[in-house]
Amino acid sequence: MRSDRVVFVHGAGTYGAAAWPRQHGMALEFDCLFVRRHGFDPVAAPLPTNFAADQRIVEEALGQGGHLVAASQGAVSAMMLAVERPELVRSLVLAEPACLSLTAELPATAAHRARVEPLFARAADLTDEDFNREFARAVFASEPRPLSTAEDRDRARRLRLQAPPWTAPLAIVPGVPTLVLTGGWEPLYEEVAEYLAGTGAVHHVVGGGHRPQDTDEGDAVLRGFIRGHAAAGSESGR
Template sequence: MGNNIAMEQIKYAGPGGMDVTEMGTGPRVVFVHGGGVGGALAWKEQWPMAADWRLVMVSRPGYGDSPARGGEDFERDADLVAELLQPGDHVVCHSYGAAVGMLAVAQDVDKVASMTIIESGTTAIAKDDPSVTMFHFALLGLMTNPPEDDELFLRWMFRIIQPSQPLPPVLPPPLAQFARHLRHFRSPSECIVPEKILHDAAFKKLHVSGDHNPAYEGITNRLAEHLGGERLIIRGAGHMPHMTGAPFNAALDAFLRN
């Protein structure tokens, strides 16, 4: 990657009023965030890649300056992201955003040059894996009988998602905002991955996990098996391998250029 980082950010309203931030020059890489932190902030460690790529970082509805459109819903968000995509785009998506990204890309696979899927929460694709089954029902039980306190709800959820790395004692504002709308949340476990469409698509695929939770390893392995593509583990940042910065960026840059 180049040494000069283009840090100027351009913000505009995208499909459905979604807040979109762009920075850098070169081929477009569209980033779709997961739950908790949205928009450009979710991909801050990837900003150095703006020296060689045009980073397109969307805030899904209810995040950042994007207007809320009811509860969090991967199908609704997928329609908006699909509208944002342009021919030749690379798509990078994480966690809840992986469900969004896969459904969006499946609407027109000929538009996309590549897709990188990071720690998807789509448990339905690997429910026969015992670790995924345990993870699935732990989250389902919490969502069915959540505590009354929003912050406690979020902390219990993260204990399931990322047991080795608890949340900080004081929640950052984006996570506090996420905790408040967590009760209106359509679980990614309901997402049916369009396996055949994505498997048959000609674009490149990369599947990334952080080797911190057997359930995410099971989901990621199954996605790699059923969709095809490269498989990568980047340790050190739990559920957010992209937060390792340079190790993830180097791997992603090499994949995009290949």
């Protein structure tokens, strides 16, 4: 029997399989691929955000079709593909999606933009360390940990090079079965989730901060959602 493909798209921190520790075991049940987005490489230097390149990476990994699971900023390219090629996407799971183009004028997103948009405007004039520090103060009201490892420094460089999520070319929602998981800790992500729920998505608040997929409930809901749509696809001959 053919195993459905499941493609996992990481956010702005860890990448590839390392970004999905609770979902590794799904490879026993599905054909799982853990992609690396554009500019995320263990050897090459970080690169600026390229939404179109990310979409191509996701589409290539999806092949003839399957299920998409995406977190935070990775949700942008996953949704872009689901909007453009809905026939390829059997189900879509979004964990704390940073799809701020959809909610750019809503209160929580507008407040977030007011805090960080001036910082993004100055990004080219700041060092990676300075940008990282100011971003942590603006978003988390805290001081970041020191950039003591090469991995820390690469992460700070990627943060400075990222494009603001609200600039992504995403204005409509996908016409595919969609599950949104949130941690219930940040109004910004709850606002995006509520927007998507208003268009037909299923929304579960499962805790876990910005990584709801790592909670027992989040992992169980994620797996159950994909299993349900994999079974429905098999019954319909998809």
